[in-house]
Amino acid sequence: MVRTIQAKGWLRASGFGSATASFEIRFERDGAVGSVRSELAVITEARAAGRANLVTEAGRWIAIRPLDTNGTLLTFRVLDDEATVNRCFG
Structure with a gap:
């Protein structure tokens, strides 16, 4: 079973700043x-840097590796383990 978290917060790219964001994380095998x-500017910077962070509304950080972009949508792989991500929403 695939578990999904949907949240709002910020996308933060190193050296650029952050912008409001809505995101979805799917836990797969x-x-x-x-x-x-x-x-778009933050997504472009995150993709160029090859690393970024999602920041939850509670101020917790989730490390991601950008994979692909389509306008204002960025797909990514989560670098943190599932337990770490769960603590961000618990």
Whole structure:
């Protein structure tokens, strides 16, 4: 069974700043993946840097590796383990 978390917060790209975002994380057998909608400039910077963070409304950080973009949508792989991500929402 695939478990999904939907949340709002911010997408933060190193050296650029952050922008409001809505994101979804899906826990699959081989790790967690997801997608985030945010401002194009931050998505572009995150993709160029090859790493970014999702920040929850509670201020907790989730490390991600950007995979692909389509306008204001960025797909990613979560770098943190499932237990760490769960603590961000617990």
